[in-house]
Amino acid sequence: MTGSLPMELFISRMPKVDLHVHLDGSVKPETVLELAAAQGRQLPAGDVQGLLPYMQVEEQCESLKQYLSKFDFVLQFLQTAEALERTAFEVVEQAARHNCKYVEVRFAPQLHRQGGLTVDDTIRHVIAGLKRGEEAFGIGARAIAICMRHDSLPNNSVVIEAAARFLDQGLVAVDLAGDEAGFPAAGFHELFGIARQRGIPVTIHAGEAAGPDNIYEAIVHLGATRIGHGITLRDDPAVLELVKERQIVLEMCPVSNIQTKAVPDWASYPVREYYDQGLAITIHTDNMTVSGTNLTKEYEIVADRFGFTAVELAAIVMNGVNAAFLPDEQKQSLREAVGNEFRALGLEMKLGNRG
Ligand SMILES: O=c1[nH]cnc2c1ncn2[C@@H]1O[C@H](CO)[C@@H](O)[C@H]1O
């Protein structure tokens, strides 16, 4: 029941959270125009329409690798304090526009050092932008630091050690992203051992471009309590059972998952299957610009294609609230704020789909 609201309106108005959104994949083309001018850099096009092909994947994207090639262009402009602060602020702005109440913005510090910034600098500037966004838009925003799969152990260790210094200062977790098929999770035991030692929460991209063994590795050996995507989970019933048992959260990003060919088509997308099995699934954007998406669109698609009701969508949002890397007290106020908004939309809700 959505009360008297048509589904589309309900979805656009409902409170949401985005726990999986990359900073460099969510830069507005308008902003690149201004950053390029300020930085004295040449652009291949002088307007938003002309820039889009450099920033957004084509319909016929074949793989995660091809998808990842889109990030090179935008990263040139994200090498200064100003650019990091501004783009972090603007991710919060874009999220707030879709009535997102809380956003965890992830980025890879080592990809932003060509202008001489240290890893600590990059984290500081991103957090500053998120804080300004929190104040301007009245929503919550935290950072997640990403280690890149192709990077060296020393470089990635610096990221984890820096993350430890910013823990509870605006940064809440660490992640591993990049070419999953080329660099499986098993190669990162030592790196994420540091995260465990330092007590940093972990989410790992896994089961997106490789099999469920990567999900197993991420949970058992890398300490992940949340999994980015986890699409291939159904290929191994034992790993699926482990995810269920440990209440591991799946950060699903439908539009991106279709583009990277995590599944060949919508008919094989497992969101309904996972939900009905009682897995703690959540819905996010991954990369608003690269994927050409936003939170409203993601929820519209799953509602449309998989027949999720308003009550079910609310349960998915609540799964996200429960999975936020926030201290209990802050999570509780987020839960109350989100619950109140659902009630104002005429929905009596249960908290998540796990009963
Ligand atoms: O869906 C994804 N899977 C794996 N890696 C990704 C995905 N989206 C973005 N990145 C990678 O994360 C870096 C830091 O944000 C991006 O530059 C991109 O290489």
Ligand SMILES: [Zn+2]
């Ligand atoms: Zn991602």
